[in-house]
Amino acid sequence: MKTRSITLCVNGRDYTFEVPHNRTLLQALRDDLKLTDTKYGCGSGECGGCTVLINGKDNINSCLTLAAEMEGKHITTVGGLTKNGQLHPIQQAFVELGAIQCGFCTPGMVMKTASLLAHNPNPSEDDIRRGLEGNICRCTGYENIIRAVQKASQMINASATQCAGGACS
Amino acid sequence: MSDLTYVGKNIPKVDAKEKVTGQAIYAGDLQFPDTLFGKIVRCWEHAHAKVTHLDLSEAAKVPGVVKVLGPKDVTQKLYNCGVLDLLASEEVGHMLGEIEDQRIFTDYVRHQGDAICGIIAETQEIAEAAAAKVIVKYEPLPVYLQPEESAKPDAIQFDARKPGNKAFQLPEQMFPNNVYGWGDVDAEMAKAELIIENTFQLPKVKQCQIEPHAYVALFDQRGRLSIWTSTQMPKLVQNKLARLFEMPLSKLNLIPTTIGGGFGGKLGMIFEPETCAMALAVPGRHVKVQSLREEDWVASESRHPGKYWLKIGFLKDGTPVAADALFTADTGAYFTHATGVPFTTGAWLIGMYKYGAVRYKTNAYYTNKAPSGAFRGYGNPQTNFVLEQTVDQACRQLGIDPVEWRKRWHKQVGDDGWCLGIPYASSSLTECLERGAAKIGWAEKRAKYANQSGPKRRGVGVSVMNHTSGAMPMLLEHTVAKVKMNEDGSAVINVACSDVGAGSHTALTQIAAETLGIPMEDIYIDNNMDSAGFDVGSHASRTAYVGGGAVMKACEDVNRQLIERASTRLGIPVDQLEIKNRQVVSKDGKASMSVKEICNVGVSNYINPANGERNGVPGQIQGYASHFPSHNSPPFGACFAEVEIDIETGQTKVVEMVIAHDIGRAIHPPSVHGQLAGGAQQALGMTLTEEIRYDEKGLIQNNSFFDYKLFGPLDMPKLTTILVENPDPGAPYGLKSVGEAGTVNPVGAVANAVSHALGIMFTEAPITPERILKAVNERGIK
Amino acid sequence: MSSHMSSRGLPEFELLIPRTSPEAMDMLAQHRDQLSILNGGTALWNYVRGRNRVTPYVLSLSALKGLDYINEIPGDGLRIGAKATIAQLIEHPAVSAKYAALHESGYWFGNPTVRNMATVMGNVLRASPSADCSCALLALGCQVILQNKSGQRAVDIDDFWLSYDVTARKPDELAVEIRIPEPKATTRSAFQRLTRVRQDLAKLNVAVRLEMDKGVCQQARIAIGCVGPTTMRVKKTEALLQGKAINDSLLEQLATSVRGEISPIDDQRSTALYRQQVAGVIVKRTISRAAADKGATQ
Numbered sequence A: 001m002k003t004r005s006i007t008l009c010v011n012g013r014d015y016t017f018e019v020p021h022n023r024t025l026l027q028a029l030r031d032d033l034k035l036t037d038t039k040y041g042c043g044s045g046e047c048g049g050c051t052v053l054i055n056g057k058d059n060i061n062s063c064l065t066l067a068a069e070m071e072g073k074h075i076t077t078v079g080g081l082t083k084n085g086q087l088h089p090i091q092q093a094f095v096e097l098g099a100i101q102c103g104f105c106t107p108g109m110v111m112k113t114a115s116l117l118a119h120n121p122n123p124s125e126d127d128i129r130r131g132l133e134g135n136i137c138r139c140t141g142y143e144n145i146i147r148a149v150q151k152a153s154q155m156i157n158a159s160a161t162q163c164a165g166g167a168c169s
Numbered sequence B: 001m002s003d004l005t006y007v008g009k010n011i012p013k014v015d016a017k018e019k020v021t022g023q024a025i026y027a028g029d030l031q032f033p034d035t036l037f038g039k040i041v042r043c044w045e046h047a048h049a050k051v052t053h054l055d056l057s058e059a060a061k062v063p064g065v066v067k068v069l070g071p072k073d074v075t076q077k078l079y080n081c082g083v084l085d086l087l088a089s090e091e092v093g094h095m096l097g098e099i100e101d102q103r104i105f106t107d108y109v110r111h112q113g114d115a116i117c118g119i120i121a122e123t124q125e126i127a128e129a130a131a132a133k134v135i136v137k138y139e140p141l142p143v144y145l146q147p148e149e150s151a152k153p154d155a156i157q158f159d160a161r162k163p164g165n166k167a168f169q170l171p172e173q174m175f176p177n178n179v180y181g182w183g184d185v186d187a188e189m190a191k192a193e194l195i196i197e198n199t200f201q202l203p204k205v206k207q208c209q210i211e212p213h214a215y216v217a218l219f220d221q222r223g224r225l226s227i228w229t230s231t232q233m234p235k236l237v238q239n240k241l242a243r244l245f246e247m248p249l250s251k252l253n254l255i256p257t258t259i260g261g262g263f264g265g266k267l268g269m270i271f272e273p274e275t276c277a278m279a280l281a282v283p284g285r286h287v288k289v290q291s292l293r294e295e296d297w298v299a300s301e302s303r304h305p306g307k308y309w310l311k312i313g314f315l316k317d318g319t320p321v322a323a324d325a326l327f328t329a330d331t332g333a334y335f336t337h338a339t340g341v342p343f344t345t346g347a348w349l350i351g352m353y354k355y356g357a358v359r360y361k362t363n364a365y366y367t368n369k370a371p372s373g374a375f376r377g378y379g380n381p382q383t384n385f386v387l388e389q390t391v392d393q394a395c396r397q398l399g400i401d402p403v404e405w406r407k408r409w410h411k412q413v414g415d416d417g418w419c420l421g422i423p424y425a426s427s428s429l430t431e432c433l434e435r436g437a438a439k440i441g442w443a444e445k446r447a448k449y450a451n452q453s454g455p456k457r458r459g460v461g462v463s464v465m466n467h468t469s470g471a472m473p474m475l476l477e478h479t480v481a482k483v484k485m486n487e488d489g490s491a492v493i494n495v496a497c498s499d500v501g502a503g504s505h506t507a508l509t510q511i512a513a514e515t516l517g518i519p520m521e522d523i524y525i526d527n528n529m530d531s532a533g534f535d536v537g538s539h540a541s542r543t544a545y546v547g548g549g550a551v552m553k554a555c556e557d558v559n560r561q562l563i564e565r566a567s568t569r570l571g572i573p574v575d576q577l578e579i580k581n582r583q584v585v586s587k588d589g590k591a592s593m594s595v596k597e598i599c600n601v602g603v604s605n606y607i608n609p610a611n612g613e614r615n616g617v618p619g620q621i622q623g624y625a626s627h628f629p630s631h632n633s634p635p636f637g638a639c640f641a642e643v644e645i646d647i648e649t650g651q652t653k654v655v656e657m658v659i660a661h662d663i664g665r666a667i668h669p670p671s672v673h674g675q676l677a678g679g680a681q682q683a684l685g686m687t688l689t690e691e692i693r694y695d696e697k698g699l700i701q702n703n704s705f706f707d708y709k710l711f712g713p714l715d716m717p718k719l720t721t722i723l724v725e726n727p728d729p730g731a732p733y734g735l736k737s738v739g740e741a742g743t744v745n746p747v748g749a750v751a752n753a754v755s756h757a758l759g760i761m762f763t764e765a766p767i768t769p770e771r772i773l774k775a776v777n778e779r780g781i782k
Numbered sequence C: 001m002s003s004h005m006s007s008r009g010l011p012e013f014e015l016l017i018p019r020t021s022p023e024a025m026d027m028l029a030q031h032r033d034q035l036s037i038l039n040g041g042t043a044l045w046n047y048v049r050g051r052n053r054v055t056p057y058v059l060s061l062s063a064l065k066g067l068d069y070i071n072e073i074p075g076d077g078l079r080i081g082a083k084a085t086i087a088q089l090i091e092h093p094a095v096s097a098k099y100a101a102l103h104e105s106g107y108w109f110g111n112p113t114v115r116n117m118a119t120v121m122g123n124v125l126r127a128s129p130s131a132d133c134s135c136a137l138l139a140l141g142c143q144v145i146l147q148n149k150s151g152q153r154a155v156d157i158d159d160f161w162l163s164y165d166v167t168a169r170k171p172d173e174l175a176v177e178i179r180i181p182e183p184k185a186t187t188r189s190a191f192q193r194l195t196r197v198r199q200d201l202a203k204l205n206v207a208v209r210l211e212m213d214k215g216v217c218q219q220a221r222i223a224i225g226c227v228g229p230t231t232m233r234v235k236k237t238e239a240l241l242q243g244k245a246i247n248d249s250l251l252e253q254l255a256t257s258v259r260g261e262i263s264p265i266d267d268q269r270s271t272a273l274y275r276q277q278v279a280g281v282i283v284k285r286t287i288s289r290a291a292a293d294k295g296a297t298q
């Protein structure tokens, strides 16, 4: 199997490593870099468990992306939102509003929220529902997640940083 | 009750932070040095076949393959991956008959996805490449997808011990003539002035926990077999594995990981047997087995589908004189839960209303579908679809308001519950109905939607349910809790109770904090299975109830010891002492000793060199409870749903839903709301979109989220959850269960709303646009 | 979805990542049908996983610059570059203002994550009868620009899909641009689809373009998906509209006509019977909405 050497910047840290050409970004994160905070739920773009941010803003499904195509890109996973042990406002809101049950969809949901709020800092409830589509949660019925996103948007707007995505520090 | 400090409070869950940062470790996240990867090779092309030839030699040659395992290379012992046999008393267990019919690797394929052999390799990719090199030849057999087909006399017999492919009916010794119920149904039915009789078809629905099954196992040099698994039932799975591999429990080290959802999908053994068998073949190396979503779909259990015939006779005033039911369950390829679900499906029917007489019969048959098993609600969503629609049909024909009928005829305190002979100790169902009806605007909407025209039709429906808190008295209920008081006064609670995500560890911590009077931050739940005593595991909505009872008792045991020790030290009789604000104080308020000091003194028990006296009573304080609850506090609930149906396309939108739940006391209110909302998502799926479908060869057609659709955020209705809190007298802090209940009520409420909108009752779920449009056209509704 | 025992990883292939267009053309010329083109990957990888097979080479467009544009050229129309995503499409003001059907097809498409990755071009090249943007593009009319080493050619969208999964693209060609003619001030268009839940592929989709003149339809294009091997036009039904005022009785006629022109099948998302019955309803609704000039993204 042919391999390529690539450099990925994940959560602000550069990783240079060899990947087989057919390696997905999800496999590279989980199996090569051992960053297991991004989850495999379906491998086909339908559950959203593998959602990560590209260049701090745009969410993609890492299971449908080749690692080799991500050369030089900044990737943020849920672990990268936490700075010095300090929860990101989105994470804080998810904790406070009981938006987490089994937690398996949570990393993807949080990244999706980060992307949503980066593009639309004041979403309506409908914007939030539309913004979270593609991420399946089998536990919460989405109710508490939606309330958490509302709360997160308020928290971010009230804070000085005004930064929803993961790229700003 | 506002005198509680931790119970009932809206606090963050104990595990929320590790989950929200991605630090929680699920089984698939585990990383060990020197790990091997296991791949279970499954039969993908047949649902019923004999393996005539298995050649592993090419697979074995793939570089990086460490071992290939065929059926003969692993234990040949039969097992039942379910756990009910460990929970039934000996005499009941005896009545169930032969229920072990599964093998780790098989040469007789009974459903698509049956495991044929295993590959162990240095990487996941190598294991998968080698799997593709396994050569299997099959002799296909006729495929039976319905009990009517497999029950035919000339059908191939799946199991010589089960003639007619009948896996189960109610045991004769306990339920003569396969009947559960009371009274003379035929005589009562003869009095009926209205009879509603229908046969309903129930779908095969998947749990769809978002974490696919994954495991790591290691057989170490000391002869211990370790298995890391996200099972819902750590203790029972540990027991099952110990039996299967004939090892003492002390050698079977089960390490529970964070659970990415279960809903019954991780109840009992799933792919633990295959994983352990692989680890046993490569001593000293970790073996990781991660299933694919598609694999999870074809090879693991789902909800029991089947035909449910129900006939209820009524008097004109609404009196339900008799109910007569037969549930023909499709247990799928293996026995699994063929006893439990068919039984409880009837129990929920029996537990609901005050029929004059009732007769429930059930038969479970094998088919070539994936095994049916445990799925949140355990037969109750099926009954809800059938019973609640039947009641509404009667109300319609009798001109009785469905809410009023339910208020009049649901079982009350003192009536026999779902288990005959055990009366209900509490019920707030009437209050649930009243508050829910007010919230949704029942009376106005019922009237408003009575006559409609145009392409969009609205309807509003109601449904009620009963459920259980634990499986007592049908099955064993037992949890052991140990509370170790650290020398600084903080506490570690050692239990085997799992947290499937429902928040049970949070609830247990709250109960402990409340009972011990110490802050939640000072309490840690330890889930080590070597040290933890017995627990049934997460099923039957039992963990907060039974586990909570055990933790409460163990904490009370700690409190007793604290007071005894303070009594010795202070020289004050125990009945003059109480615990307040982390102090043991005398009731006159004059003497006190801090809990921390008592704990510390017990540990650092120095002898005074001057006089040789001990510094108090030696020994670390540990509370212990081996708790067998004497009650089963019944939760009830009422659900209201409003739908809008486009009669030209059959598309249904659930506009609004109100769920009122009789919770006794909500230990952790956000979790209770979350259970109801999350349960609604599953129930709505079962009612409107979800069904596993098979082609004529018995292959699953929709083994992905592309083809099997779950409700997303935009599909969910506006949702209000109402917690009705009237503490149950026999429960810890008055709590009743909620977990399983969540998936039940919206099923009937939505179905009834659909029939209110269209005047058509649907006997087949899911109620898809295709089915609606067909019915609308047949009735000429315009 | 997969009818074989699948694996977690993708099957093996050699990935080519050209940095320039000539480089890409050379690779296409060299490997021809031994090569798959990878754009957003949202369709390709599921296609590959579903079959557990892939061509020996995969050519990624990721490093090619300047293909992710959506340009409005006044007097000419809209040009969509090969790498423009669905997310770009729905944010583009000219698309929502003048190409309603296309905007709506993007609005209802997939989910935010997939819209960030998926391209309009990939939608057309996948040649699937359920593709949403493709349906809108067929109704609007457009040309697909194909390029190989020796130059470019334009293929009309009406001639582009030959059958399920087969297009007019030759193995050495890259699809580089979609050109949609500029609508007149009186052109109206709309798109609608039916799905099982919100996030789903269509069980039926319909797009229409009407040339209106004072309430009278001068010309119509009606595209329907999921009712045959490719997204198709219903030309007899289109002809019925010509020169007619749009009223209830005409709409009924159209609905009946549509049913006669399609031959859907049963699949995981719906049944032949249902599609047959509902196609007329959705065509009616889409036409009346287009004629009334009402958007449908709210």
Ligand SMILES: Cc1cc2nc3c(=O)[nH]c(=O)nc-3n(C[C@H](O)[C@H](O)[C@H](O)COP(=O)(O)OP(=O)(O)OC[C@H]3O[C@@H](n4cnc5c(N)ncnc54)[C@H](O)[C@@H]3O)c2cc1C
Binding pocket: A044, A045, A046, C036, C037, C038, C039, C040, C041, C042, C043, C044, C045, C046, C082, C108, C109, C110, C111, C114, C117, C118, C119, C120, C121, C122, C123, C124, C125, C126, C130, C131, C132, C133, C169, C173, C174, C175, C176, C200, C201, C202
């Ligand atoms: C979760 C999910 C939801 C989806 N929802 C929808 C939906 O609602 N509606 C819908 O229509 N589709 C949907 N899709 C399917 C898919 O996203 C679309 O078809 C998408 O437009 C494909 O674009 P892409 O860029 O990802 O294509 P790719 O996957 O990269 O390619 C698709 C095909 O086009 C070829 N191709 C791409 N670009 C070129 C080019 N420039 N020249 C030549 N050939 C090319 C590829 O070789 C391949 O055969 C969904 C997919 C997923 C995973």
Ligand code: FES
Binding pocket: A039, A040, A041, A042, A043, A044, A045, A046, A047, A048, A049, A050, A051, A061, A062, A063, A064
């Ligand atoms: S794992 Fe990528 S979307 Fe499910």
Ligand code: FES
Binding pocket: A099, A100, A101, A102, A103, A104, A105, A106, A136, A137, A138, A139, A140, B210, B260, B261, B501
């Ligand atoms: S919290 Fe379990 S899937 Fe969302």
